[in-house]
Amino acid sequence: MMMRLVQGPDQGGRVLGMLRRGLIRLLASVPPTRVAGAAGTGFFLFDGDSIAAGQGATPGHGLAERVVALLGWTGRVHNSARSGRQMAECLALYGRNVAPYAAGVLGPKLLFIHAGDNDIRAGASGAAVFAAYARYVARARDQGWAVIASTKLARPTFPLAQRAELAFFNRHLLENTAGADEVIDFAAIPSFARIANRTNPDVFVADRVHPSDGGYAILARATAPVAARLLQARFPGHPA
Numbered sequence: 001m002m003m004r005l006v007q008g009p010d011q012g013g014r015v016l017g018m019l020r021r022g023l024i025r026l027l028a029s030v031p032p033t034r035v036a037g038a039a040g041t042g043f044f045l046f047d048g049d050s051i052a053a054g055q056g057a058t059p060g061h062g063l064a065e066r067v068v069a070l071l072g073w074t075g076r077v078h079n080s081a082r083s084g085r086q087m088a089e090c091l092a093l094y095g096r097n098v099a100p101y102a103a104g105v106l107g108p109k110l111l112f113i114h115a116g117d118n119d120i121r122a123g124a125s126g127a128a129v130f131a132a133y134a135r136y137v138a139r140a141r142d143q144g145w146a147v148i149a150s151t152k153l154a155r156p157t158f159p160l161a162q163r164a165e166l167a168f169f170n171r172h173l174l175e176n177t178a179g180a181d182e183v184i185d186f187a188a189i190p191s192f193a194r195i196a197n198r199t200n201p202d203v204f205v206a207d208r209v210h211p212s213d214g215g216y217a218i219l220a221r222a223t224a225p226v227a228a229r230l231l232q233a234r235f236p237g238h239p240a
Helices: 010-030 063-072 085-093 117-121 126-142 160-175 196-198 213-234
Strands: 033-034 043-048 078-079 109-114 146-152 182-183
Touching: 010 146, 043 063, 043 085, 043 196, 063 078, 063 085, 063 109, 085 117, 085 126, 109 160, 109 213, 117 126, 117 160, 126 146, 182 213
Parallel strands: 043 078, 043 109, 109 146, 146 182
Antiparallel strands: 033 078
């Protein structure tokens, strides 16, 4: 039997907020997910927030899974991302979530990082988020990771001031003064730049924040060729 909950407008908003916070806490308690393992000598690590973690996708159709499939990656893969994680947290947890995986890797080490809007939602400035990101990239490069970063998708529900901070962060990310090997502009991909697509199930799930399976497929098609180009530039002749 299915129960139907009838709410007034204010009550509904409070309940949805409680449910969302509860879901974020639940997802944050789940250990990082190992995506796949194979015989290759490289390592592909994904880190960041819920989009890097693949929230909204059905099993096996998140960003990490789709990127490694398109790339034909045969090395090891690990996903350290968690829903709700801030860029500042990614930096603070670097020693646990990134550094250990660099040891003993004989082949290419690729690191994809996607985070930042959760910091801004919590009140951080775009400048502070970018500073944390720049320190994260510096640590990764010192360990020999080839770093792929991506801009954050627009958050139409943010107040105007927070949207401005997010735009500041994205702009500085694209200027790449932090020195990532590659920066992908997810926010400029037409399917994600069109606000009307927030209600399109081929791109977003019902929360209008996280991509659907189709949305992750679009992001993966933007990411895999960049990873392939980086492999050829940094590790010529090494198979994926």
